[in-house]
Amino acid sequence: MNEIIEAFFQAVELIVTLDPAVMEIAARSLIISLSATIIATAIAIPLGFLIYVHEFTGKKMLINLIQTLYALPTVIVGLFVFVFISRAGPLGFLGLLFTPTAMVIAQTVLILPIMTGLTISALSGVDPTIRDTIRSLGANTRQYLALLVREARFAILAAVVVGFSRAIAEVGAAIMIGGNTKTSAFWTSTRVLTTAISLETSMGNIEFSMALGIILLAIALVVNLVLMTVQQR
Amino acid sequence: MSIYGRTNPPVMDKRSTFLVAAVLVAALLVCGCTQTGTTTAEPPQTLRIATTTSLYDTGLLDSLVPGFEKEHNAVVQIVSAGTGKAIEYGQRGDVDILMVHDRAREDVFLADGYGLNRRVIAYNxxxxxxxxxxxxxxxxxxxxxxxxxxxxxxxxxxxxxxxxxxxxxxxxxxxxxxxxxxxxxxxxxxxxxxxxxxxxxxxxxxxxxxxxxxxxxxxxxxxxxxxxxxxxxxxxxxxxxxxxxLNVYSVMEINPAMHAGVNTSIAQDWINYMVSDDVQQQIEVFGVAEYGQPLFFCASGKAETIGVPAGECATPLA
Structure with a gap:
């Protein structure tokens, strides 16, 4: 028990003193997962919107499929992206494997389904009476859609937050695509919070792992606080 | 105010928050790029190594990398995996260098034309x-x-x-x-x-x-x-x-004829660096101070002990 408490205090010290190794990994994690979230947002929200407003055969099936992909295992995304970007694969000429860019791609793929699906749910969740009111007051299609998004904005924002959380917390794809490498240059390294925790724990550096774990939790906490504040406004 | 009760401020707020976030990320990206750009006149080359875990977990490679990076204006990226996985990365052309310890599979790898210029660098x-x-x-x-x-x-x-x-x-x-x-x-x-x-x-x-x-x-x-x-x-x-x-560690480059993206010149620099007298000496003394005995023995001049052709033992590439 003493060991755990000691490790915890050393972890806090690593954070408070802004240990460069810890900060570098945290910064890389944030940048990669934020980038993935931004890209996925730009795709998922319009896509969810399109699916929601259009009636077509197989729509239910498609939504079912998207919802099934919420549980998309991270290692499968890793495998899928790996076979595409590895040098022997179709996109191999880009030389993307073991780069942060590739990790952004993998995380984007990973969170697209859940963000698209939650966007559809968010729009479907708008009170039907509000929908009818908008229509009956003579709104044209564009105005109708703009108001719909406005009504659903908090639920859509929640979709973005869920996407980000899944991206920053995943380890399977990050280790397969990034390779958990550490180099002397920030942008050629691919070590992020989750992969570093896994490695450092196996190497017996419990304090270091714990510091990274605390940061990971803190990021999740901050994100949720921001979401809550926005929703209460 | 229109009949739709449109209240712009919250929407604007959200938009501006997003913008601020996007700008921040962009700024970070730009900072990072210019920083690496200004440190050296020429951008450093990246050398990708797939290595067996033992050379990495012991800290040996980490101790040898800085010397090489300085000498050759390079950034060394190490993917630590088991020999099987490392060989897989090599076959797919995802790395420039392999550092492994499995003679039998190395022989197959070389015979299949995936690898070139194997040198034995250490043993234990x-x-x-x-x-x-x-x-x-x-x-x-x-x-x-x-x-x-x-x-x-x-x-x-x-x-x-x-x-x-x-x-x-x-x-x-x-x-x-x-x-x-x-x-x-x-x-x-x-x-x-x-x-x-x-x-x-x-x-x-x-x-x-x-x-x-x-x-x-x-x-x-x-x-x-x-x-x-x-x-x-x-x-x-x-x-x-x-x-x-007996456990024998080798280094080899990936055959550029198999994969166009492989950086063969920096890979050969790495092989020559590994077999240099200086690095061979560093391998021999690595960890002695901390563990009281060497973790690895250098291969230089030990072809007979290791049972490999003399030319393969820590001989620089022609």
Whole structure:
């Protein structure tokens, strides 16, 4: 028990003193997962919107499929992206494997389904009476859609937050695509919070792992606080 | 105010928050790029190495990288994986250099044309480690005899006798299979799935040692990783002599003819760096101060001990 408490205090010290190794990994994690979230947002929200407003055969099936992909295992995304970007694969000429860019791609793929699906749910969740009111007051299609998004904005924002959380917390794809490498240059390294925790724990550096774990939790906490504040406004 | 009750401020707010976030990320990206751009006149080349875990987990590669980066204006990126996985990366052309320890599979790799210019850079020995109490009583045995004893006691359910295998197609796993074979067993038929005593970890050497320690079982380890982890483990080396325990580390470049994206010039620089007198000397003394004995022996001039052609032993590329 003493060991755990000691490790915890050393972890806090690593954070408070802004240990460069810890900060570098945290910064890389944030940048990669934020980038993935931004890209996925730009795709998922319009896509969810399109699916929601259009009636077509197989729509239910498609939504079912998207919802099934919420549980998309991270290692499968890793495998899928790996076979595409590895040098022997179709996109191999880009030389993307073991780069942060590739990790952004993998995380984007990973969170697209859940963000698209939650966007559809968010729009479907708008009170039907509000929908009818908008229509009956003579709104044209564009105005109708703009108001719909406005009504659903908090639920859509929640979709973005869920996407980000899944991206920053995943380890399977990050280790397969990034390779958990550490180099002397920030942008050629691919070590992020989750992969570093896994490695450092196996190497017996419990304090270091714990510091990274605390940061990971803190990021999740901050994100949720921001979401809550926005929703209460 | 329109009939739709449109209230712009919150929307604007959200938009501006998003914008601020986007700008921040962009600024960070730009900062990062210019920073790396201004440190040197020419952008550094990246050298990608797939290595067996032992060379990385012990800290040896990390200690050798800075010298190379300075000398050649390069950034060295190391992917630490078992030999099996490292070879896979090599075949796919995802790295420029392989550093592995499995002669038989290296020979196939070279014969298939994937690799070039193999050089032996270091060697050490495998050890069979286990709990100090040694419930199977293998201390001091020959490796084959020790494996036979562990097998006999493991399969008859003797308390406390278990063997943890890397189980990950690594070089160490290959060596373990070779010892089972030499001891008279068929690995897939006799050993795998022969009972709860034989556990396949599917992990790197460090993880496997930690697991062996938790279970107070036996395992095969390279001496380097074992010494590096020994301080945190209640395990001792019980069997450490026998010709079969020799462990030879090689470096080779990936054949650029197979994959156009491979950086062959920096790869050859790395091979020559590894076989240079200076680095060979650093390998020989690495860890001595901390562990009281070397983790690796340099290959230079030891072709006979290692049993490889003299030209392969730490000879610079022509």
């Amino acid at each position: 020995y495998f050890v069979i480690v286990g709990p100090e109490s040694d419930p199977a009583g293998i201390a001091g045995m020959q490796p084959e005899e020790a494996f036979q004893t562990i097998y006999a006691l493991g399969t008859n359910g003797t308390d406390g006798v278990a063997f943890i295998s890397r189980g990950d197609n690594s070089g160490t796993h290959s060596k373990e299979k070779a010892i089972w074979k030499s001891a008279g067993y068929n690995y897939t038929e006799d050993i795998q799935n022969s009972g709860a005593w034989y556990i396949e970890a599917g992990k790197g050497m460090g993880d496997t040692l930690v697991m062996t320690n938790e279970k107070q079982a036996y395992t095969l380890s390279d001496i380097g990783t074992f010494l590096a982890y020994k301080g945190d483990l209640d395990l001792v080396a019980l069997v450490d002599s026998g010709a079969i325990l």
